[in-house]
Amino acid sequence: MHKNVTLVDHPLVVHKLTLMRDKHTPSAVFRQLLREISLLLAYEVLRDLPTTATTIETPLAEMEAPILKGKKLVFTSILRAGNGLLDGMLDLVPSARVGHVGLYRDPETLAAVEYYLKMPENVGARRIIVVDPMLATGNSASAAVSRLKEIGAVDIKFVCLLSAPEGIKAFASSHPDVQIFTAAIDEQLNDHGYIVPGLGDAGDRMYGTK
Numbered sequence: 001m002h003k004n005v006t007l008v009d010h011p012l013v014v015h016k017l018t019l020m021r022d023k024h025t026p027s028a029v030f031r032q033l034l035r036e037i038s039l040l041l042a043y044e045v046l047r048d049l050p051t052t053a054t055t056i057e058t059p060l061a062e063m064e065a066p067i068l069k070g071k072k073l074v075f076t077s078i079l080r081a082g083n084g085l086l087d088g089m090l091d092l093v094p095s096a097r098v099g100h101v102g103l104y105r106d107p108e109t110l111a112a113v114e115y116y117l118k119m120p121e122n123v124g125a126r127r128i129i130v131v132d133p134m135l136a137t138g139n140s141a142s143a144a145v146s147r148l149k150e151i152g153a154v155d156i157k158f159v160c161l162l163s164a165p166e167g168i169k170a171f172a173s174s175h176p177d178v179q180i181f182t183a184a185i186d187e188q189l190n191d192h193g194y195i196v197p198g199l200g201d202a203g204d205r206m207y208g209t210k
């Protein structure tokens with residue numbers, strides 16, 4: 001496995017992912033499963049968040065106890081499917097800031113075209129967690145991360161549900177400094193840039209648009 005990849009293959013994650021892959025799973029269930037998996041992925045990607053000590057009083061004694069340190073982190077969703085991962089992560093870290101990057105895939109070239117960008121201030125001082133369920137060609141993820149670096153982001157991690165070897169290779173060569181967290185690495189892309197076996201179009205599965 002590529003050194004930039006952390007595979008989150010906890011039994012709960014792989015079980016929920018199997019249910020999501022099944023084409024008979026309805027949108028409402030698909031969204032709920034994605035929300036649940038995103039909690040588990042967030043737990044892994046945030047494992048190395050820095051902490052500091054603070055003094056508190058328990059009912060029994062005073063103690064030095066750890067709390068999170070530094071500026072609030074930023075969950076950054078690549079629209080629109082990224083929002084499915086975002087919701088669960090916000091359940092886990094409600095005080096996080098939220099950014100959005102709007103990209104669509106040109107159906108001919110599969111290149112990523114930006115139509116929206118909204119980020120909180122001071123991205124250079126924050127941990128940025130970029131989320132998109134599918135790392136397929138890697139074009140959208142690479143373009144999103146390039147834009148975030150352009151506006152000053154330096155501490156970036158990428159979280160997806162499913163990835164293709166082609167996407168991992170492309171993303172890791174554009175952004176060797178960005179660790180990828182994924183629940184599974186599938187076989188390959190098909191000619192339309194879809195992950196096989198995959199789960200289909202994540203946005204359509206979430207929102208019932210097909």
Ligand code: URA
Pocket residue numbers: 081134136193194195196198199200201202203
């Ligand atoms: N985007 C999706 O939603 N699904 C894929 O398989 C590839 C890209």
